[in-house]
Amino acid sequence: MPSNMWDPQRREQRVVDILASIERIEKYLRAETRNTFLEDELRRDAVLRQLLIIAEACDKIEAIEQKAMLSTGDKLAVRQPTIPWRNIRDIGIRIRHLYGTSDPV
Numbered sequence: 560m561p562s563n564m565w566d567p568q569r570r571e572q573r574v575v576d577i578l579a580s581i582e583r584i585e586k587y588l589r590a591e592t593r594n595t596f597l598e599d600e601l602r603r604d605a606v607l608r609q610l611l612i613i614a615e616a617c618d619k620i621e622a623i624e625q626k627a628m629l630s631t632g633d634k635l636a637v638r639q640p641t642i643p644w645r646n647i648r649d650i651g652i653r654i655r656h657l658y659g660t661s662d663p664v
Contacts, residue, residue, distance in 0.1 A: 565627040570635065573616040573623070580609040580616075607654055614651025617644055 587605050588596065596602060621644070624634050631637055636644045 565629065566623075570620055570623050573620045574635075576616045577613050580612045584609045607657075611651055611654055614648050614654070617648045618651070620644075621648075 584606055587602055587609075591599075591602070596606075620635055636642070
């Protein structure tokens with residue numbers, strides 16, 4: 560398959576990954592208060608991991624669309640403008656740079 564051939568299933572799989580991570584975060588936080596969440600290192604780590612997956616999936620969606628040379632109107636960020644795609648990708652950068660910090664939030 561040529562590298563610029565459009566395969567919509569690749570992008571769709573990233574969206575499925577995002578939705579699955581959101582469901583996991585919701586499950587992890589069900590019936591949690593802010594204080595119990597902050598005291599639970601395993602739960603915090605699990606949520607951070609899912610946020611990283613979401614951010615990475617957003618990065619991959621953008622890369623897939625660029626590689627396929629999609630027109631602007633076919634890009635997910637244009638079709639779904641209420642989703643803060645750039646902010647979501649930035650969350651991943653911020654989490655990756657938390658390494659070694661003492662503040663859990």
